[in-house]
Amino acid sequence: MFRFIVRRLLQLIPTLFGLSLLLFIWLRRLPGGPETAILGERGTPEMRAAIRRNLGLDEPILVQYARFVRRLIRLDLGTSTSTKRAVTTEFIERFPGTVELTIMAMIIAIGIGIPLGYLAARRRGRLLDHLSVGGSLIGICIPVFFLAYVLKAIFSENLGWFPSSGRQDPTLGATRITNFFVLDGLMTREWDAAADAIWHLVLPGLALASIPLAIIVRITRASVLEVLNEDFVRTAEAKGLTERTVRNRHVLRNSMLPVVTSIGLLTGGLLSGAVLTETVFAFSGIGAFVAESISQRDYPVLMGFIMIIAVVYVLVNLLVDLSYSLIDPRVRVR
Amino acid sequence: MTITSGKKKEKIDRLAELAARDDERGVSLWQEAFRRLRRNPAAIVGAVILALFVLVALVGPFLVPYAPDAQLWKGEVRENIGYIPGVRAENWFGVDHIGRDEFSRMVVGARQTLLVGVVATLIGLAVGSLIGGIAGAAAGLGGRWGRALDNVLMRFIDMLLAMPSLLLAISIAALLGAGLTTVMIAVGVVSVPVFARLLRGSMISQANSDYVLAATSLGVKKPKIALTHVVPNSLAPVIVQATLTLATAIIEAAALSFLGLGNNDASIPEWGVMLADAQRYLDAAPRLAILPALAIIITALGFTLLGEAMREALDPKLRK
DSSP states (O other), X not given: OHHHHHHHHHHHHHHHHHHHHHHHHHHHHSTTHHHHHHHTTOOOHHHHHHHHXXXXXXXXXXXXXXXHHHHHHTTOOOBOTXXXXXXXXXXXXXXXXXXXXXXXXXXXXXXXXXXXXXXXXXXXXXXXXXXXXXXXHHHHHSOHHHHHHHHIIIIIIISOOSOSSSSSOGGGOOOOSSSOHHHHHHHTTOHXXXXXXXXXXXXXXXXXXXXXXXXXXXXXXXXXXXXXXSHHHHHHHHTTOOHHHIIIIXXXXXXXXXXXXXXXXXXXXXXXXXXXXXXXXXXXXXXXXXXXXXXXXXXHHHHHHHHHHHHHHHHHHHHHHHHHHHHOGGGOOO | OHHHHHHHHHHHHHHHHHHHHHHHHOOOHHHHHHHHHHTOHHHHHHHHHHHHHHHHHHHHHHHOSSXXXXXXXXXXXXXXXXXXXXXXXXXXXXXXXXXOBHHHHHHHHHHHHHHHHHHHHHHHHHHHHHHHHHXXXXXXXXXXXXXXXXXXXXXXXXXXXXXXXXXXXXXXXXXXXXXXXXHHHHHHHHHHHHHHHHHHHHHHHHHTSHHHHHHHHTTOXXXXXXXXXXXXXXXXXXXXXXXXXHHHHHHHHHHHHHTTOSOOOTTSXXXXXXXXXXXXXXXXXXXXXXXXXXXXXXXXHHHHHHHHHHHHHHOTTTOO
């Protein structure tokens, strides 16, 4: 197991190397080049020349790339041109919000998706099956930002059940420790602050959950249908086990493998920042900041965030592979 | 001895005859898949939606009552009090936020949306199939160089997959600057890894089949086997994926428009841009958002239904 992890981590190196190369080229090819990325549109020619000298852009390309990689390894991703703060600081401050939102969305998607997919498979061809399959198709086809606006318009602006934006009511004056607002509330026993933070997560969580939910329903349904046809299920029934035992011990457990895999991959995708959902709900996570940095042409932020997100994404996928071998003894690595 | 061999010959001849006749009556994989597709109501619904969409996209722009970019009712729009003329006799879908006929814009927008979806998918299909096809052929031909080439190409694909798709599209769009071409390229590049992996995987699984062995033993050159035998037989999952990608391409294009990276030419209406623009007028005229959103959802649904039905029809596991 340990050797497997080490081998997988070593395999990351070429991927990361390639990514850094892509980003390096990307940054150099940007309209106006890096000096525009730093100065914005305003710089004078003299300022541009100074910046070029400062950044060492007059040196050989390999030297420049080496310096770029050295900075990446030191996690020095430059300074945001819009907030004038280090890109890594901005990321660390915003990542907890995205993590909370991702957890909320996945709780919704898994909590509804697995039971619904399972029931649809058990009642194959009946109304519930058709509804859940049809619903999941529509869930995939709705543009997420449109769904977010609809949810906001109905449940926040018309019915007033949920807040329409932000992560927490600032008038509560909640104590900040980790920037995970829910966790902070629980740790400081400010229960109302924690509840308020959860309340703020519901609508964006629902919008973000739409696609994972649809995918989980479909994969669960397909997987359960396949397992129901397996010989061992018939054997279990034939030897007189109760329906409940067969269902829980044999069908459900064996059908969960593809579901767990897809849950892992979906979580990785969500962690990479719900750019659209966070923007609609003005939720200060990494996604909303990415969207903002696009309109601000804040290229250091865009590049730095993409690099960190790619690393997070790859690491999550690694965890998924590892959990795969924990669940299914058949694919356990030696 | 001679009698038995004669009998044997007769038997073989009869078998050959039967086989030949069987071949005549036999249907190819595609014919059978098509037959199954026709019996699937989901496929019919999807096909009808798509036929209507393509018809509107091709013919519609010639029949619209007004030019899509003419601000004919500009004077009637009162943005400050949130008044935008709604559905009425001369404007079937009402007027948009700067006084243009929404119906004409929706119809002309269908063409742009189809164009974005098709071109983006074609980019992904062409580049992805090229990379996947070369990798698959290299892996199948074997040898040290073949495996090395396959390895390099697939690591490149893994790198593209290491970036979440929307972020990849965003970074490409940031590089190229907002515009219709940008959206097509960005959305197309995002789908490259899927096509590449599919074609490669499909080719590698086909490489072990009996007909490849047969062709090899007949002395057909390996590159020729790869090109004329393996590739055509590996295309089915790629074509299914292309249908499904058309749906996601339209949705992803809308997302890029929402982020301000989409079509910046205001005279050409496109559903994604219309939907993105309408977010600011949700209170005054929700229909401006709902109409393009519905159009996008229904079209994406059509492609998805047809794609899924095709996948089912071509799945060898379901064929009986």
